[in-house]
Amino acid sequence: MRGVIMQAPGEVRVADGAADAPMGRIAVPGSADSPVPGDRLPLAALLVMALMGFILIATETMPAGLLPQIAAGLSTSEGTAGQLVSAYALGTVIATMPAVALTRGMRRKPVFIVGALGFLVANIITAFSGEIALSLASRFLAGAFSGLIWGMLAGYARRITAPKYAGRALAIASIGTPIGLAVGTPLGSWLGTTFDWRWSFGTLAVLTLITALLAAALVPDAPGQAVASRVPLVRILHIPGVAVILAVIVTWMLAHNIVYTYISAYLRSGNLRLSVDVALVTFGVAALIGIGITGAVIDRALRPLVLGSITLFIAAGVVFIIGHESIVAVLVAIVLWGLAFGGAAAQLQTAISMASGENADVANSMLGVAFNVAIFAAGVIGAVVIGNFDGIALPVVMSGLALTALTVAFVGRRTAFPTKP
Numbered sequence: 001m002r003g004v005i006m007q008a009p010g011e012v013r014v015a016d017g018a019a020d021a022p023m024g025r026i027a028v029p030g031s032a033d034s035p036v037p038g039d040r041l042p043l044a045a046l047l048v049m050a051l052m053g054f055i056l057i058a059t060e061t062m063p064a065g066l067l068p069q070i071a072a073g074l075s076t077s078e079g080t081a082g083q084l085v086s087a088y089a090l091g092t093v094i095a096t097m098p099a100v101a102l103t104r105g106m107r108r109k110p111v112f113i114v115g116a117l118g119f120l121v122a123n124i125i126t127a128f129s130g131e132i133a134l135s136l137a138s139r140f141l142a143g144a145f146s147g148l149i150w151g152m153l154a155g156y157a158r159r160i161t162a163p164k165y166a167g168r169a170l171a172i173a174s175i176g177t178p179i180g181l182a183v184g185t186p187l188g189s190w191l192g193t194t195f196d197w198r199w200s201f202g203t204l205a206v207l208t209l210i211t212a213l214l215a216a217a218l219v220p221d222a223p224g225q226a227v228a229s230r231v232p233l234v235r236i237l238h239i240p241g242v243a244v245i246l247a248v249i250v251t252w253m254l255a256h257n258i259v260y261t262y263i264s265a266y267l268r269s270g271n272l273r274l275s276v277d278v279a280l281v282t283f284g285v286a287a288l289i290g291i292g293i294t295g296a297v298i299d300r301a302l303r304p305l306v307l308g309s310i311t312l313f314i315a316a317g318v319v320f321i322i323g324h325e326s327i328v329a330v331l332v333a334i335v336l337w338g339l340a341f342g343g344a345a346a347q348l349q350t351a352i353s354m355a356s357g358e359n360a361d362v363a364n365s366m367l368g369v370a371f372n373v374a375i376f377a378a379g380v381i382g383a384v385v386i387g388n389f390d391g392i393a394l395p396v397v398m399s400g401l402a403l404t405a406l407t408v409a410f411v412g413r414r415t416a417f418p419t420k421p
Contacts, residue, residue, distance in 0.1 A: 042160050045219040046172040049153055051211050052116060053176030056146045058184025059123060059204050060088055063139075066189060069197040074132045084126075086379075087136045091143025092150075092372040099144065100151035100365035108156045109221035111148070116212040118145040120205055127201035147372075151365030154349040159222040164299065170353075171295030171346040178287030178342050186277050226358070236362055241355035241415030248405045248416070249348050249370040252310060255401035256341055257378030259320070259394050262386055269391030270324040274331070282331060283338040290342025298343070298350060303417045306347050310406040312340035317399030324392050333395075351417055 063070060063084040071081040103111045122142035129135040154170055161169035188200040236242060259266060264276045290309075297305055316336035323329020349364060356363035385393050413419050
């Protein structure tokens, strides 16, 4: 039977039978043979994706809290050990878009599981490696598989969910990010200092294996992108709204990571008796609340949500500047920061998925690259800032970049962050 299948807002295609109709799309009346997802969120599957996101974030940031232990274990300097973070980011930047483009026509579940297993192998190698060169190679490999998974995650979550819940599904699938930031790095640091740094990566490897098994059991499959709807990588940048969203991602993420990476330097600038661990956990808890708020309203008010989040983010930067010598003021700023940033990943993934339509997987791979470019650049720019100025300069840069992001998002009212979906 031939039926008309909704692909994305404003797009339709004709499918020959149920086998051609992607899950997560609602069939128009008259196409009874087309699969229609239930009227409930596939919560178990989305939580598996969230767990994978947690592992990706925890793996990416883990070395930052264990540099002395890793350097001693690999008989190298802390500076060289710190390149484990850079190697991960480099793997993501270089491999993400080619990997996603190569696999976008394949069925989603096998790609997801293969990506998780590849990530598992990379963490196992890191846990047992005795050579810095091998460790750097394994981190590069982990970054590459991370980019593949991040690139497909948003589109996959939306495809297995009824369109009216698509934004909420993405918010749930993204919840692993703030949890990873709040819990992953401190937990890994505790494991590494209490036992050995290899235990941290070994624990992540075990969690990755569990996630792959849960995905095999609980996550439904979905088809890849149809050949007829594929757009070459370069042309995706020309899809209305995509370039604007990527510009917002780079400026907003750069603003965030400059302070997040060098939060200790900022805290020292005000002589505050506030530990980095407490600051990051406070941020993470607030971020969880932020992603909850995002999940509740994202399907109805994406544009106001994005503009409001960036505005609140700027307010946090201002409080950081004005109250840098007050623990109460700084904690208030951290809470505002977490609330504003918690839902950022879901908001931006939803925006770029809506703008790019059937090319959402490749567009989201560009989103992942933009994130990692911002992380890499934040490390460099932040080092320059604290090397030439006091830590109080960090939220000044944060606020200026966020104001730029707000301006770009406000201007993109037609295609990037439309007034009406």
